[in-house]
Amino acid sequence: MSFNRRQFLSASLGSLAILSSIHSLASAQNSPIIKPRKLKAGSGVGLISPAGTTNITEHIDIVEDAVKALGLVPYLGSHLLDQYGYLAGKDQDRADDINQFFADPRIDILLPIRGGWGCARILPYLDYNLIKNNPKIVIGFSDLTTLLIALYTKSNLVTFHGPNAFTSWRKAQVNSFQKALFTEERISFKNQRDSDDDDRLMQVKNRIRTITPGTARGKLIGGNLSVLSAIIGSAYVPDFSGHILFIEDVGEDIYRIDRMITHLKVAGILNKLSGFIFGECTNCSPNGGYGSLTLEQVLDDHIKPLGIPAWTGAQIGHIEPILTFPMGVEVEMNANTGTINYLESGVI
Structure with a gap:
């Protein structure tokens, strides 16, 4: 698939927001x-x-x-x-x-x-x-x-x-x-250790970074940031109150990640969350050299003031393996360890 979504996100949101x-x-x-x-x-x-x-x-x-x-x-x-x-x-x-x-x-x-x-x-x-x-x-x-x-x-x-x-x-x-x-097994998630790190004293790949420590419970929901941002304001997004949001993206400049997270912020979504997880941003790089913020700075600017448990670096996104996560069921996340533990199964 293409690694650039920008040409697809110019459609009007108004056509999606059907009042009825x-x-x-x-x-x-x-x-x-x-x-x-x-x-x-x-x-x-x-x-x-x-x-x-x-x-x-x-x-x-x-x-x-x-x-x-x-x-x-x-x-x-x-x-x-x-x-x-x-x-x-x-x-x-x-x-x-x-x-x-x-x-x-x-x-x-x-x-x-x-x-x-x-x-x-x-x-x-x-x-x-x-x-x-x-x-x-x-x-x-x-x-x-x-x-x-x-x-x-x-x-x-x-x-x-x-x-x-x-x-x-x-x-x-x-x-x-x-x-x-x-199965109806309650699944759990934690970043996998890369085989390249097996003979190292320290872990280099697949590291997590805690933005705000702590644990949180809520319904897990999320996906691609560009796609989610494009339907905010429509009738097809839920009330995010008490949810844990995970987002990821691919092929976006940092300023565009900043703009889309700002969209979630000014739409009142971030203030409703009980927890936040940022996955992989594959092929996302600064545009403008020293004139660019880093992804770390963007996330800290928007997420730290929320005061909710939050972490970044989850192995979720346009990467392999693509793991399976039920959305809409209760989980507990730990921002200190970078773990997601399901409190119920996604199927019956």
Whole structure:
């Protein structure tokens, strides 16, 4: 996928903020969360392209091989190979594949082929009552952040930040996927030690930095900062009160990270959080040499004054392995140790 999202974030937010949905949003946020059923051997996988185009058939063949190797059964969305410019077909058609898979009793999980851009465009066309009444696993990362948060907000559905279909599916990623989705085990997270550090006296890679020490409890939610920032002010984001927010990004200059976190701040979101976690910012660098702030300075400026437990350096983002995290369920985070411990499972 492209490592530069800026050309995709100029769309007007006003088209997303549909006034008629305000009442249903308030009702949804006061309702209990809905957990999908866990996977088992033979569970059906609905392969979708809700964002960027996926028009190379060999990629689909590779994904089907991965799904079968997981012991699951792949089903292709009707519009999986459509193309409309950089999008995987028209907005209504991409949304129809999602609606149809939620209505299909054979399907247990919806797995996107890739991210890119486009999920925000389909949000008005999704049937949130259908989704609420037929809870299923939906997983992904990057542009899928929009879809995951919208389903949580509008349907109270627990969603999963994790791999898209056309990713590596190496051992660590598979293990995380299976633990989170095939079992009701309460998972935990801590940065993995890099093998390059095995013969060193100290840890150099995958270090965490505590911004504000302490522990916090709350519902974990988050994803890609650029994507999240672009839908703030719409009807598709929740009340963040008491939530623990994690964010990550890729290919952004530091001043743009500053601008997007400032957006969260002035929108009143940061002041509602019980905890904050910053993951990886892959290929993010200062633009302007000594005229730039560092990422550390940006995070300290915005997050330290909140006084909530916070840390940075989590192995979450456009990196490998892409681990699977339920979103919308209670966790406890420890900013001193850089750990996330789930207090409940994401599936039933």
